[in-house]
Amino acid sequence: MNRIVPMLGAVCGAAISTAAFGQFSESEPNDTKATPNIIGPVVHGSTLTGNSTSGSGVGLDYFRLDFAAEPLSIYRWTSTLTTNGTAGHAATIRGQGQTAAAAAPWMPGMTVGTGSGSDAAPQSSRIPAGTASRENAWYSFGHAYSLNYRVSGTASTTADYSVAFERTVVTPISAGTFQPGAITINSNGQGHTTDTDMWVYDSNFNAIVGYGNDDPSANSGGSVTSGAQAFMVRNFAAGTYYLAITNFNLANNQGSPSDDSFRTGTMLDFAGAVLNSSTTTNANVTFTISDAFGTSIQTAATKVGAFDIVWAQFTVVPAPSTLALLGLGGLVAARRRRA
Structure with missing residues (x-):
């Protein structure tokens, strides 16, 4: 008024x-x-x-x-x-x-x-x-x-x-380097009972469609199939990614994916922003990221203040042997062209 x-x-x-x-x-x-x-x-x-x-x-x-x-x-x-x-x-x-x-x-x-x-x-x-x-x-x-x-x-x-x-x-924490393919992000069994919520963003800070989780389900495709701690398995190409993780509820303009157990959370109206709804402080949101080639890194993380979201950067790169094979393939192709 x-x-x-x-x-x-x-x-x-x-x-x-x-x-x-x-x-x-x-x-x-x-x-x-x-x-x-x-x-x-x-x-x-x-x-x-x-x-x-x-x-x-x-x-x-x-x-x-x-x-x-x-x-x-x-x-x-x-x-x-x-x-x-x-x-x-x-x-x-x-x-x-x-x-x-x-x-x-x-x-x-x-x-x-x-x-x-x-x-x-x-x-x-x-x-x-x-x-x-x-x-x-x-x-x-x-x-x-x-x-x-x-x-x-x-x-x-x-x-x-x-x-x-x-x-x-905000400066993100570092969560490690992994190989392309199926990657698991898991906040279950990490020494806390926090009801976690998360979403992954690409190198340009765009929310990736479907790359979020609140609660795991029988459709999650991994070892965790129930509970209130975020768990997600997704395919990742080479690149830089940013994980937003906090306690319930995290909201952006993205709809929850079909393998999330809780799929009716509130959403923002527009892209470009994300928030947490909780005033809880000092919440442990420690998580582990694992690839399909044996690399598994736990990252300690705490949501310190009200409405806070913890941001973690991780990179996905091919293994050196894979890069060498790609380079060799390119060299062979070049020689064939010259021949």
Whole structure:
């Protein structure tokens, strides 16, 4: 909800000039996900101000946050919502429900769930210790992307709210080098009982379709067929990959694959971002990556803070003997051409 302000022409002029510096203001109507304020480009240091005195109907403030492209990396974003008067505002990152894929082994069908289109909240804001503010957090990768965000209030939150956006760069841990082919990523039997959730990204930080798991099933194709600890077997070509692992729930815009036991988790509406819904801290998410040629490396990992995701980089390269054979084959082919 936005209060009516006189001198409309002057106000509009100010809004246009300040938006150029990443400072944005709420305007009505923005009471539903279908009619949000479109805000952007949001950058580190941007702010958003508005007013909400209700947790329903016209009191809801929906925003589509648009972020510009920047150098490829892993970025952790936070939005901090504060109130100038009586505290009581709350924020959620919005997404959608999921229509599950039919249960089946990943190969050969390679089917995934689809977004249901229903409005859902993959993450609700938390109150950091010693503050009255509300914080959300998520990750991005330098691609231009969008995120749906909602603020609600109460009858007592008559003063304006303000949201500050900040980001930091995340350095992934190293999880080893493996050979191409079937690779298993396993958080079961790693010295903890954390309900884990994970997804794999390619070298350009794009989520790979179907390369995620929340809970193993009889269709997982490996030694772990039940429980709440992520387990996945997939084929990997040579390249660099990034594993996002955390406790339940991890949400991006990808549907769960058919071999996941839990296939109805909430999804984000747009590509380019990923988040964790849990405020649990110091969660052990240690995992092991194994290839089909005998290499198996355990990586110790801890989700330290609320909404955190642990990022691990691993590489897939052919064995030296394979490279030598490829080189020899190329040499023979070259000699044949010359002959």
